[in-house]
Amino acid sequence: MKHFLTLGLFITSFVALAQTNCSELFISEYVEGWSNNKALEIYNPTNQSINLSGYFVVRYSNGSSSATVANAVQLSGTVGAHDVYVAVLEKLDTAGTGQEAPIWDSLQVRADGFYCPVYNTSNAFYWNGNDAVVLAKGTLPANPSAVISPANVPGFALVDIFGKIGENPANSTGSSAGNDGAWATAFPFNNGQGVLVTKDHSMIRKASVQKGVTTQVAFFDPLLEWDTIPAVIVRLDINGDTVLSQSGNPIPDGNWNSLGAHTCQCNPASVDAVEASNYLIYPNPSNGTFYISNASNLKKFQVLNAFGQELFTKELNQSNTVTVSIEEPRGVYFVKVTTKDGRTETRKIIIR
DSSP: OHHHHHHHHHHHTTGGGOOOTTSSOEEEEEEEOSTTOEEEEEEOOSSSOEEGGGEEEEEEGGGOSOOBGGGEEEOOSEEOTTOEEEEEEOOOOTTOOGGGOOOOHHHHTTOSEEEOSSTTTOOTTOOOTTOEEEEEESOOOSOTTOBSSTTTSTTOEEEEEESOTTOOOOOTTSOOSTTOOOOBSSTTSSSSOSOBOSSSEEEEEOTTOOSOOOSOOSSOOTTTSEEEEESEEEOBOTTSOBOBOTTSOBOEEEOOTTTTOOOOTTOGGGSOGGGGGOOEEESSSBSSEEEEESOTTEEEEEEEOTTSOEEEEEEOOSOSEEEEEOOOOSEEEEEEEEETTSOEEEEEEEEO
16 A cells, blocks of 8 residues: 555645646657657647657556656657657567567658667667656666666656556456556456457547646546547458458558647647538547538538548538448548638548
């Protein structure tokens, strides 16, 4: 009991540092893919570029309530105003196997920076679905055994927390042993019930979220602030048919086309003048059927896949609400609308 009380005091001591909307970096996408395919997208909601050298990422592994410098890594580079920075685990040796297996090419090309090539030097980017991941401010000391705390990290401040520090969620059998668990969709989100969405998935921050989480949560509901898509999908040809390998098996592809850009209400450019029509696309995520309401000022809409290929198009009349049904695999798609006066806007929609 004392163990978790100490954790609670540690977290709540930083309540005064909670950000106002759109004032500080936060995690906009989390990738926990097969093998070593791990990535974080960090979004800058402000009007100024931010130097990332004053920030670090730390992993709280398997329910641990504490972490050391060996579990953390200092970031580098800059992230522009209303832009993102994609940080990826540095496993680039094409001959690597097992724990050294390379990340997939489709993820590598999304990276702005690579981190933690050697596990025993820093394991910050080696998370599984049951690990809490934290973005924080501060300068890490050289001592790898130093505990991450205000006393040891100059300038320390919590910026964003993914997951729940000190909690090791269960797997689908209800067991929390090992590292194969994940937070799930059914309350209380930690007992393996529902869909395990922080494992073998990408989590995309909802556009309505305008700041990070800086206080410990009682329950980590992964769908409260995040949308989820599988990290791997089956490759399809231009006709939508499954592409098979020479051995006759479906070819998997990384589902990371959403990495590299983030839609957020903090960005005035993402709320284009076309918003004046007040149209709404819902539900998002959807199961393949969604609706466009207040559509009377729209002339046309198109549904595109991540490669820009048109899957569906429709000219609109005076209908106020339009029903759209597409039979496509789970993943990220785009709805491009054209207003009657010629303006266009593209919005992301997730099918799961």
